[in-house]
Amino acid sequence: MFAVVCWLGSALALPLPAGVTPMSVEVAGEAGSPAVAAAITVLGDPVTSASLADAYLQAGLDLQRRRQFDAAAAAVGIAWALRPNDAAACEALAAIHDARHESAPAEWWFLRAILLDGRRASARQHYAEFLVGRLDEAAPGRDVRADAAAAVAHLQAANTLPDHDAALVCSLGRALALARRCADAAAAVEACLRLPTRKAPRRRPADLHVAVGDCHFADGDFAEADAAFQRAGAAGFAVSARLDAVRAARDRIRIEPGPEHEGVDQRARDLALRAIAALDGLGERRTADATSPALNPAAGGAAPLTPNGSARAQEAVRLATTLIGAALRLAPESGLVQFARAESLVAAGAQADAELPFARALALGLPDDRWTARAAASLGRLYLRWGDGARSAQAAVLLDDAVRLEPTRADLRWDLIDAHRKAGQLRPALHHLDRWLRREDAGTADQRRDALALRRALQAAVGPADSASNGSLPVGPAAAATVAALREARRLAADDRYRDAADALRRHLRTARAAPALWNELALYVEALGDPRGALDARLRSLAVDAAQPDVQLAVGRARLHANEVTLARRHLLEAERLGVADATIQLVRLDVPAEPGLLGWRDVRRTALLAGLRQRLDGALTRSDARVPRRDTPLGRSLRASLDGRLAVARAWQVLALLLVACGAAVLAWWRWGGLDLKHFLDDHPGAGADVVRVLAAIRHEVLKHNTVALEGLAEALERGLPEAADQASHVRRTLLGGGVEAAVVDRLHGYVRELQLIARAHGERLNPRRDRALRALLRGFGLVGAQRRALGQVDALRASGRLALAAALRRAARWLNAEAWAAVTDLLDELRRLRVDAALLQRVFARTRAEPDLAALAVAPLDLDAASDLPVWVDVPRAAFDDVLTNLFRNAIQAGTALEPDAMNGGGTGARGPVRVGVGVHFEVDPITGLEGVAVAVKDCAPGDLDDARIRSAPVERGLGLCRDLVERHEGSLDVRPEPAPWRKALVVRLPRADPPAAAGGRT
C-alpha cells in the first residue's frame, strides 16, 4: 500500500500525510479491492484517513474531469478504501467506470452509492441516466421497459430531493418514453424544454421529441407519433424514415371511425381479433378443427417467435403489436384485448410478461366459453412450460377449467394430464386419461398405444398407494425400515402428492440403498410423473441389489426398448422370460419378428420356419400355466399372434403357389418330354395326314439316312486300324453330318424334317413328340451320338489310341442307331402307313357301304359286278382310308349316273325295261418297262355315257367328288382318268395306284 500511495502521491503531486510511515506492503491490486482496503486499515489513524480520503477523492474527480480515467479510478479507489461508506466515492467510481463503458462495475458502484445514501439525488440521477444510456445501446427487440421503469423510479425519487438537478426532468422524459409512458414522457419533455438553457445545458430537444415519438409509435398512437416526429424534424433531426413508418402503419391498420352505433369496445374487439388472427397464423396449431383461424378461439395460440423466425412471422408480430396498441388505447379494460396482448407477448418471446395480461383477460371476462377456455389453456400452458411443481398445479387448475369448458378438445385434455403429472397428481391424470381413452375416435393408433402405456404406468403408481394396507409390503424384521419408508411414501401418494412421495423415497434411499422395494416404488412414481430415465435408473439400482425380480426385469426391458436400446432390452427380457414372465416372451417375439414382409409378403416365404417358430414360442407364452408372473399384455400378444398368423398364411399361400407353379412347370416339362403323339398314333387319329407324313418320311430316308452308315462305319474302321486317312474322313463326317461347311448339314436337314412333321401334326390340332416316336427318336439319338463326338472328330490326329477306339465305338453305336433302328423304323412305318391288301371282300364291303348311304339306299342297285379276271388279291401303296374314300366316291358316282339313264341304257341297251343300276369293277396290274414300277389299275365301270374326260377330271374342284378323288390318289403317287369301256359298260374311271409287295415278300436291307 505504501508503494501505491507513494506512487500516487508522486503521480498526483500530493504530499503524504504526516505520520504515515512507509510499510512494506506490496500491492498492485485494483483500487477498492479487499487487499487495498486491508492495507489501508493498518494505517490506523481515522482522522488522517478521512482527510487523506477527501484529498484523494478530490484529486480523482479532477482527474476524471480531465478524462484521465485510470488515474482517476486509482485515486478515487484509494479514497473509497480509506472511507468505504463514502457514497460520493462510490458515485465517482461509478461515473468513472461508466465513462470507460464498463457497464457492470458502473452499475454496481451506482447501486452501492444509492444504498449508502438514498437521498443522494445526484447518484440516483446519474444512475438513471446510466440506465437510459444503456437502453439506447440495447439490442433491437430487447424488452427495455424494466430498465426504463427503474430509471423512471430513480429519477422521480431524485426529483423529490432538495438538491436535485433541474435538468433531471429531461432525463425523466426520456426514461418515461422508454418505459412506454408516452403521455408522462411528453409532459416531462415539455417541462424540460421550458427550462432555461443554463439549467439544462446538455439537453437535446430533438432526441427528446424522437423518444416521445417512438413511444407513441410503439403504442400505436400514430397521430401523436407523427406530431412528435414533426417536432423532432423541426429541431433538426432526420425523421423521414420514422414518418414513413408511421404512414405505413396507418395504412396497414386503417383504423377508420366506426358507425355511430358501433361502440369503442366493438372497435377494440375487432382490432384484437385481427391481432389474434395475425398471431394464429404463426407456429403450429395443436388443433385440427380450426376452420377460421382469425376468429377461432379454439386455435392453439401463438407460438413464441424464435430469433431466426421468418420475416413474415416478424411482420405478423409487428402488425399484431400495432393493432393491440390501438385496441388498448380504445378499451384497455377489455378482456379480449388483454388476451390479444398476452398472445402477442408470447409470440414476441416475452412469456413472463404475458402472465399478467392473461390473468387480466380471465379476470375481465371474455366473449364466450371458448375464448375463456383458450385463455385459460394458454396461461396454463405458459405455467406448464415454466415447469416447477407449484406452477404445474396452477396449470392443472387452469387447464381443468379449459377442459370443462371445451370437453371435446383432446389436446387440452392431454395438456391437463401433463399438468397433473408434473404437479404430482396422478389420480386426476389417470382419470382424464381414462376419459380420453373412452373416446373411440381418440387419437391415432400410435397415440392410443402411448396412452395405454401411460395408463399402465399411472395405474402401477396409483396401485401401491391404494393397497398400502393390504399386505403388499415387504415382511420380516429386516424390512421394517423399508416398510416404514413405503408407508410414508404411499401415504403421501394416497393424498395425490406423488412428487413428495418420490422425494420421501429418495430421502430414505440415501441411507438405505439396498432396498429394492424402495427403488421399485420410486421407479413407479417417477415413471408416472414423466421421468422414464429416472425410473429406469431406479429399477437398475433395484436389480443391482436383486436381479431375480421378473417384473422389474420386464419393465427395464420395456424401457430399454422404448429408448431403442435393443441389445440391452433383449438381455433384460430374456432374464424376465427365464424367470417366467410371459409378457417378456411376447416382447421378445415382437423383437424377433422380421419387420418387412416385402411386397405382398413375398419376403416371408423364406422366413416361414422363423415365423412358425415365433408363433409357437408366442403360443407357449400365452398358454403357459406355470408362468410366475400373470400376463398383462395379452392385447399385444393377441395382435402379435394375429400378425404372425396373417404373415404365415400369406407366406404359406406363397409356398403353395410356388409349389403349384413348380408342379405346373413340371407337368409342362413332362408333357413336353413325354406328352404328345408318335407318328403312328397321330396317323391313326388323322389318316388324312398320311400322304404328307409319307412324303416327309421318304425324304428323311433318302436325304438323311443316305451315306451315313458307310461314312460312320468306314471312319470307325479307319480309326480302329489306325489308318492315316482317318483324320480326313473324320473331318468329312463332321462337316457333312454336323455342319460347318458350305452345304447344309445332314443333322440340320433332319431337324427341318422333324419340324415339318410337327407342323403337319399341329395343322391337325395335335402335338407330335419326336421323343415318343420310334423312328424319330432313333434318328435324333443317332445324330446325338455323333454330335457328342464333334470335338473328337475335329482332332483325330491328336487322339491317343484309346481315344480313337472310344471314338470308333461311339460312331459304331451311332451307325447302329441310324442304320438299324432308324432305317427300319422309318421303313416299317412307311410300309404300315401305305400298304393295303385289296381283295374282293374289300371291294364288296366298300360297295355295300356306299349303296347303303341314305341318298342311295332307296335305289335299285345290282350287286357289284366284279371282273372275274381281276388280279386279286393285290397290295397297293395307299392308306386304307384314302382307298376307301376314293372307291366310295367312284361307286357313288357310278350309281348316281346309272339312275339318271333311260331304261335301255341301264341295261346296256337291252329290253327297254328299267332294271337295277349296274356297277362293275376290275383290278389289273400294270408294269412300267423302264422303272419296273408296278401299278394297280382299279376300274369302276358303269353304263352311263356321260361326257366325262380327263380334262374335266383334272379341272374338278378338290373339295368334292372327282376332284377329291384325284387329289387323294395323286398324293399317293397314283392317278385318276377315264376311259371307254366295251359293252355292256360305257365307261370306266380308272384309279392307278403303286403296287406294293406283300409283307412276307418284303425282306430286310442287304
Place this chain on the structure above:
Amino acid sequence: MSVELPPGLAVLIVEDGDEYLDTLGRFVPGPRWLQARSARAALEVLARETIDLLYLDMRFDRSPRHDLVGDLVAAVARNGGDPERAWRHLALHQGLYILDALARAGHGHLPALLAYDFAREPRRFVFLRSTWPRLDWVSDGATAADIRAKMVAVLGRSVAP
C-alpha cells in the same frame, strides 16, 4: 472278312450331287472313281474311258430338267396328264431311265449298282434285272464292306443270268 476289289477298277458314279463321290472316294478306297451328273455326261465318259462298273443314284431331284432323260409324254399320261408330276416322276426314277438310255447306247452289258433299297420291292428288282442282267443294288445303309462285296459280286455276274 473284308472283300478285296480287283486292282485298276474304274467305276463311274452317276449322281446329281457329289455325295457318292465324296463318300465312296473316302471310305471305299481302291477303285478309280469317276463321276457323271447326267445320262449325257455318262455317255461321254463311257465314250472316252473304260469303265468297269456303273454306280447310280436313283433320285436326281437336283438336276436341271434338261439333263433328265425319259419319255415325258408317257410320264404325263401315266400321271393323269399332269406335267409337273411327270417331271417329278422322271427325277425320282432317273437312275433307271439313265440305265435305259445307256443300254440303248450299247452299254447294257456293264455291271451296275443302283443306290436304292429294293429290299421291300423284290418283284420290281427281279423285273429290272430281267432287262439289265448285271444289275444289283446297294441300300443307303450299307457299309463300305457291303459296298465292296456288292461290287465284287456284280462284277462277277455274267451277262446271261
